[in-house]
Amino acid sequence: MPRQALDIEAREEGGVIAVERALAVLDAFTADDRSLSLAELARRVGLSKPTVLRFTKSLARAGYLVRNDDATFRLGPKLARLGAMYQASFRIEDYVQPALRRLAQETGESAAFYVQEGDKRLCLFRVDSPQSIGHRARTGDLLPLDRGAPGRVLLAFSGEPGEPYDQIRRDGFYATFGERDPQVASIACPVFGHGQEVIGVLGVAGPTGRIDTHAVARHLEPLRSIADELTRQLGGKTESHHSTRRLRASTRA
Amino acid sequence: MPRQALDIEAREEGGVIAVERALAVLDAFTADDRSLSLAELARRVGLSKPTVLRFTKSLARAGYLVRNDDATFRLGPKLARLGAMYQASFRIEDYVQPALRRLAQETGESAAFYVQEGDKRLCLFRVDSPQSIGHRARTGDLLPLDRGAPGRVLLAFSGEPGEPYDQIRRDGFYATFGERDPQVASIACPVFGHGQEVIGVLGVAGPTGRIDTHAVARHLEPLRSIADELTRQLGGKTESHHSTRRLRASTRA
DNA sequence: AATAGCGTTACGCAGAGTGAAACGATCATG
DNA sequence: CATGATCGTTTCACTCTGCGTAACGCTATT
Numbered sequence: 046m047p048r049q050a051l052d053i054e055a056r057e058e059g060g061v062i063a064v065e066r067a068l069a070v071l072d073a074f075t076a077d078d079r080s081l082s083l084a085e086l087a088r089r090v091g092l093s094k095p096t097v098l099r100f101t102k103s104l105a106r107a108g109y110l111v112r113n114d115d116a117t118f119r120l121g122p123k124l125a126r127l128g129a130m131y132q133a134s135f136r137i138e139d140y141v142q143p144a145l146r147r148l149a150q151e152t153g154e155s156a157a158f159y160v161q162e163g164d165k166r167l168c169l170f171r172v173d174s175p176q177s178i179g180h181r182a183r184t185g186d187l188l189p190l191d192r193g194a195p196g197r198v199l200l201a202f203s204g205e206p207g208e209p210y211d212q213i214r215r216d217g218f219y220a221t222f223g224e225r226d227p228q229v230a231s232i233a234c235p236v237f238g239h240g241q242e243v244i245g246v247l248g249v250a251g252p253t254g255r256i257d258t259h260a261v262a263r264h265l266e267p268l269r270s271i272a273d274e275l276t277r278q279l280g281g282k283t284e285s286h287h288s289t290r291r292l293r294a295s296t297r298a
Numbered sequence: 299m300p301r302q303a304l305d306i307e308a309r310e311e312g313g314v315i316a317v318e319r320a321l322a323v324l325d326a327f328t329a330d331d332r333s334l335s336l337a338e339l340a341r342r343v344g345l346s347k348p349t350v351l352r353f354t355k356s357l358a359r360a361g362y363l364v365r366n367d368d369a370t371f372r373l374g375p376k377l378a379r380l381g382a383m384y385q386a387s388f389r390i391e392d393y394v395q396p397a398l399r400r401l402a403q404e405t406g407e408s409a410a411f412y413v414q415e416g417d418k419r420l421c422l423f424r425v426d427s428p429q430s431i432g433h434r435a436r437t438g439d440l441l442p443l444d445r446g447a448p449g450r451v452l453l454a455f456s457g458e459p460g461e462p463y464d465q466i467r468r469d470g471f472y473a474t475f476g477e478r479d480p481q482v483a484s485i486a487c488p489v490f491g492h493g494q495e496v497i498g499v500l501g502v503a504g505p506t507g508r509i510d511t512h513a514v515a516r517h518l519e520p521l522r523s524i525a526d527e528l529t530r531q532l533g534g535k536t537e538s539h540h541s542t543r544r545l546r547a548s549t550r551a
Numbered sequence: 552a553a554t555a556g557c558g559t560t561a562c563g564c565a566g567a568g569t570g571a572a573a574c575g576a577t578c579a580t581g
Numbered sequence: 582c583a584t585g586a587t588c589g590t591t592t593c594a595c596t597c598t599g600c601g602t603a604a605c606g607c608t609a610t611t
Contacts, residue, residue, distance in 0.1 A: 055356060055359070056598085058355060058359060059351075059352060059355045059559095059560095060352060060353075060355040060356035060359055061316050061320065061352050061353060061355075061356045061598085061599065062568090062598070062599085063314050063316045063317055063567085063568065063569095063598080063599080064316055064317055064320040064353060064356040064357070065356045065359065065360060067314065067317040067320075068356070068357070068360040068362065069360075071380060072360070072376075074380075074383065076383055076386060079387060082588080082589090083588080083589060083590095084587075084588060084589080092569095092570090093569075093570045093571080094570090094588090094589070094590085095569080095570065095571090095589095095590075095591080095592095096568080096569065096570070098312075098589075098590070099312060099313060099314050099568080099569090100313075100314060100317060102311060102312045102313040102314075103308060103313035103314045103317040103318045103321070104317070104321070106308070106311060106313055106318065107318060107321040107322075107325070109321065111415070111416075116588085116589065119387060120380060120383055120384045120387060121384070121415075122384070122415040122420045122438075122440060123325075124377065124380040124381045124383075124384045125381050125384045125385060125420060125422065125437065125438045126381075126420075126437075126438030126439070126440070127324060127327075127373060127377040127381060127438070128377045128378050128379075128380060128381010128382060128384065128385075128438070129381060129436065129437035129438035130327065130329055130373055130377075130438065131373040131374070131375070131377045131378045131381065132378060132381075133329060133436075133437075134331075134332060134372060134373060139426070162364070162374075162375040163364075167375045167378060167379075169378065173392070183382065183386075184378065184379075184382035184385075184386075185375075185378045185379030185380070185381070185382035185383065186379070187375060187379065309567085312590095312591095314567080314568070315567065315568090315599090316567080316568085316598085316599065316600095335557080335558090336557080336558060336559095337556075337557060337558080345600095345601090346600080346601050346602080347557085347558070347559085347601095348558095348559075348560080348561095348600080348601065348602090349599080349600065349601070351558075351559070352599080352600090369557085369558065
């Protein structure tokens with residue numbers, strides 16, 4: 046979408062054009078970018094170089110960007126701080142991280158914890174597989190809810206009607222094979238808080254060649270066990286045999 | 299500093315006033331804030347409520363804030379993403395995290411990894427002590443360079459002249475007792491990359507009652523060992539007996 | 552029932568934010 | 582080595598963006 050259309054939309058939605066333009070400068074960075082020049086930033090956001098220069102000065106002053114000696118820019122430390130504060134606002138890292146490590150160790154596959162953000166799921170924490178070939182979720186990734194086991198479980202325990210969600214609520218877990226990424230199979234379980242609201246999901250993922258239905262059966266025991274322990278640690282109750290739960294939908298928006 | 303003075307400074311420095319105001323809204327959140335109301339945000343940043351409302355709309359549209367159902371705001375998922383990208387831009391997490399866990403386990407104290415950001419140090423990764431009493435660094439914390447062992451080591455290996463830096467360069471480590479926080483003692487070692495530039499420092503910290511000079515001697519062996527292993531993993535070379543290094547100053551700004 | 556404070560909307564105004572043009576420096580190419 | 586391209590930066594006239602006051606309806610508190 047061209048910059049001008051985004052400006053009009055910002056205005057129509059009651060926002061501030063200059064602010065959304067500046068944030069677009071931050072968003073221009075991808076995971077592969079160690080640094081970006083002013084000219085490249087201007088090209089990526091579709092604005093003139095003097096305009097982008099002014100934005101980089103403000104973002105740098107506030108710590109969101111750092112200007113290197115060679116006049117290129119990189120993401121700044123304030124993002125580390127606010128990113129950590131975002132994660133800490135869930136107040137669960139000290140429980141989730143050890144759980145993920147145990148899960149990765151016991152299953153040999155990558156483990157990740159997702160939370161729902163609007164109509165997507167966000168990878169909040171992850172531990173990679175000890176094996177050389179493994180699925181690699183990235184912290185901060187936003188992924189669809191209706192593709193892949195973690196998203197399906199989040200939808201199920203947010204009250205989404207119909208199948209497969211009714212079945213997921215009965216079973217207490219879900220497995221998919223190549224649903225989002227053709228090469229990746231995943232299994233996920235919900236994690237509950239003290240109000241029995243679903244806080245997030247714990248998931249294991251690996252290549253479809255290694256995770257078939259037998260592997261699902263093998264991985265399910267530690268996944269459930271560790272998810273249940275996480276639930277207990279976070280103040281939720283687990284129910285024997287994961288019988289049907291009809292929980293009130295918990296919204297986060 | 300009042301908002302008006304900050305606006306003038308932004309202008310004088312060639313920035314964009316509205317952008318720095320909006321970033322101030324993000325900065326208004328502290329680690330204790332689960333959510334903040336519009337009115338509270340307006341008070342904290344010293345702007346009118348309609349102005350802050352416009353900023354929150356732009357920040358929410360871009361994913362930096364989330365508006366809750368009860369019209370309060372919390373930090374948004376984009377910060378998790380960019381914070382993770384900031385950390386990942388160091389490309390060292392997969393080595394540092396296991397090293398920190400081993401260090402915490404072997405010493406029984408909290409372990410943290412710091413990098414230099416301008417004239418401060420930023421806590422990039424940390425693992426807390428297994429004991430119930432322990433120092434608790436927070437990811438994203440910005441701390442002074444000239445207070446506490448990690449900062450001193452960063453200064454030493456960035457070429458800072460004089461004592462104690464000459465001695466630190468000779469010894470290859472530094473210990474402080476209550477220098478930054480009266481109750482906290484810390485020990486730190488440098489970690490080098492393949493160009494022999496210092497990437498960051500590895501540090502252990504705990505209460506001064508538990509970390510005396512005997513404890514320093516005890517902790518130093520695993521700290522050095524693990525820091526050396528990190529250096530090797532990251533492409534740097536370790537020198538026997540940590541003899542004197544006169545490395546060219548490495549600037550990051 | 553009265554009051555305080557909330558989030559939100561409307562609107563006129565002033566200056567903030569803008570981008571074209573130009574400059575000197577640096578880099579790439581022949 | 583000369584030339585052209587591209588860089589980051591500065592200037593400046595213009596316009597429309599961003600602003601805060603005032604007011605409103607709603608909710609919570611006393």
